[in-house]
Amino acid sequence: MSTQTLTINGRDLSFEPGETILAVARRHHIDIPTLCHLKGATPTGACRICVVEVSGAQNLITACNTPAAAGLVVQTESAAVVAARKQIIQLMLGSGNHNCAVRGSDHQEWTSFQVKVQGEDGSSQLCPVWGDCRLQDLAYRYQVSAERFDAGPARYAMETVNPFIVRDFSRCIQCGRCVQACNEVQVNNAIQFGYKGPEAKIITPGDRPLKDSDCVFCGECVQACPVGALVEKDVRYAVRPWETQKTRTTCSYCGVGCQLYLHVRDNKVVKVTGAEVAPNHGSLCVKGRFGYHFINSPERLTDPLIKENGTFRKASWDEALDLVAGKFKQIRDTHGGDSMGVLVSARMTNEENYVAQKFTRAVLKTNNIDHCARL
Amino acid sequence: MTNTIADIEQADVILVTGSNTTENHPVLSTVIKRAVKFRGAKLIVVDPRRIKLTEFAHLWLRPNLGTDVAWINGLMHVILKEKLNKADFIANRTEGFDALSKMLEKYTPDFVEGITGIPAENLEAAAKMFAGAKAGSILYCMGITQHISGTDNVKSLANLAMITGHLGAPGTGVNPLRGQNNVQGACDMGGLPNVYTAYQPVADLAMARKMEEAWGVTGLSTQPGLTVTKMLPKAHAGELKALYIIGENPMLSDADLNHVEKSLKHLDFLVVQDIFLTETAQMADVVLPSACFAEKDGTFSNTERRVQRVRQAVTAPGQAKEDWWITAQIASRMGYPMQYADSRAIFEEIARVTPSYAGISYRRIEDEGLHWPCPTEEHPGTPILHTQQFTRGKGLFHAIEWIPPAEQVDEEYPLYLTTGRLLYQYHTGTMTMKSEDLNERAPESFVEISGKDAAKYNLQDGDQVTIASRRGEIRVRVRIQDKAVEGTVFIPFHFAQGAANQLTNGALDPVSGIPEFKVCAVKIGKAA
Missing domain, CATH: 3.40.50.740 (Rossmann fold)
Structure with a gap:
């Protein structure tokens, strides 16, 4: 361990060379809020919400990209820090269609703003990520009640032409997390900062829609977006976060074994997100994130089926299992176990594969068992 | 994999072959791309198609289909000639080196160019880059295994890893992607x-x-049992009477589907256990819902x-x-x-x-x-295999000669066909095709062809064509794409309509029993 220390909120804390103030604070469970900071990507300090007060420094400094240094005395929630954060949040809320109720106002102005936003995003409701928004959380935490509304029309229309992701530029706070997620984490290099000043927009090269770009719809940007600018199309205005329960499991597509959360409402998987652990550390691909509809497909088999005269009829488990067991027994006893074969599956669990091979060997008495590894 | 996914980021040279990683293992591909973009790792891609990963590669070697043993032997020939081999690793941890070394003599860059089409100077550059690495990682997938010489291909990659000592340490290894x-x-x-x-x-x-x-x-x-690729002929011959298929769809995933169908029809009793009524389940006597x-x-x-x-x-x-x-x-x-x-x-x-x-x-x-x-409750698990010794003790070099693929192009079937998957679909599509959004991105089968070949056969993007091999014929749409290289076309195998496996060759690797999905000869013509 390093013996170098700095002081945060009156506590002497040791740090490793190269650690940022933010990293040291987090390691010691001191909460410095962040917005643009994305794990695994280069910290930029762009949003400035992580500013802290350092004794002797003229200005507040950003904790996410300032290295810890011996002897620093840091305050993370001083009056100056809180005032600065309030102002940052206020500016962000005023920069677009942030029509969550924390703007709290009964003014006529608020009502007309709300009506305008609903007209623009085609909804009759509040922001689609209401209750699941980092900016809203911060506005609540710092009790920011913005009174200045941007009454102008949204500068850029929503992009809804791809099947997976809705891009609502009117709610983008230009934090750059999506750009980092795309370029530094997934390295798909599909999006970047475009235009300047008030025209600023996250764009693909040539500002084409995602579907005509290098985008592969991994959804890393959606998972990284702290506000309502990037939302899964199927989830938008359909699923509220507190209505769902999350279950951590392993993806059922390729062999990487990504860890993911299945978000379930009414016994139905309605959304998938990546879990922040090995081997994928939050990342998923388009199949893992958006390819869950088969689970609840109406085409799923629901009953055992027995073929009679060329067509299937439904059967009870007892009837179907007795038929299979009886036939297997008869064939084994007449022609020997080696006249039978079993194909198991990479789609089954280890437990199920184990039981199937045990059945093949111990009951059918053959080693005729294989699976699709070869195919 | 001998090493872990995260471990790939420790490599300073990564050799990817027979893996269209960004489409088939997208999240794993991010590790490769990050290593190249942010850690200065060098990337060598050896693949017959101009896959996305070639854009990140420092070297792209484009071998003719079914010539993997030749280019791998070529790399080793150069490495020995330039004395870039890891002599202490070879001496301490391996055996059989002399036989390998002697066999490699004839695999000169010019000889290998004649077989593989890889320019001699590119082969030499790749050999020097890989052998010169402090830690070199080899990643491969079905493009290596789905050949009659699949086992030879894998053993040859193991030879390459051992000759350069790139095994048993962080950032190294022979890593098949499942x-x-x-x-x-x-x-x-x-x-x-x-x-x-x-x-x-x-x-x-x-x-x-x-x-x-x-x-x-x-x-x-x-008595060892039958592989799937041997069971079906036995069913066809009437020796195999019953089959219990759990979660598999050989009616789409196997080579030479016409033969598969006939074989399954010969069974006395077929039980299929699955989540959907797949092409295979429809042929069953009893279907069990899982x-x-x-x-x-x-x-x-x-x-x-x-x-x-x-x-x-x-x-x-x-x-x-x-x-x-x-x-x-x-x-x-x-x-x-x-x-x-x-x-x-x-x-x-x-x-x-x-x-x-x-x-x-x-x-x-x-x-x-x-x-x-x-092995025990206290054991932390084994992220890296073979750090001290191999399973059999010393690593055994196999002196392996190149053999040509089972089917060659000729006047009647002048194009090579290779198959694989797409980003937006998975295997036989029973899962992904239930998502309309995925289907919108990848709705149907197609044949990917180079601009030059398209011009040669007078085809436009979007044309309906028939593609035929000695085993079957399908109808698909033409896609003229940069990924394709002249002389070779590609068809994804996901789709029941325009199923690539109507065309593929059921010739098997004699050891693994894997069919040669990655090479067969076809002809193309405008659909009537």
């Missing part, structure tokens, strides 16, 4: 004709005795040998049941009582009879999976 979520686990669990769990051979009488005792039975067969991954508890083992939990999130539709329950019921009704309380109880039995899983329990992998081998 294409399906639990292929690794299905193999580990003994879903193979020649081994019990953890690759314990069925032919070993002591092993049979051990399993008989564990399972409370007698008379376990010590639960999908979101509806059950258990474990999967990923491509880096990490055993991870699967947890139930929703209940299965209708009467559908977990596969283990169904199989255990059949066993019990055949007079062998198989009763487990839950998947945990099965896993505990697995740990008892499987040395490499012996130390793994649900409790230990609650938060993060463990890499087998993990």
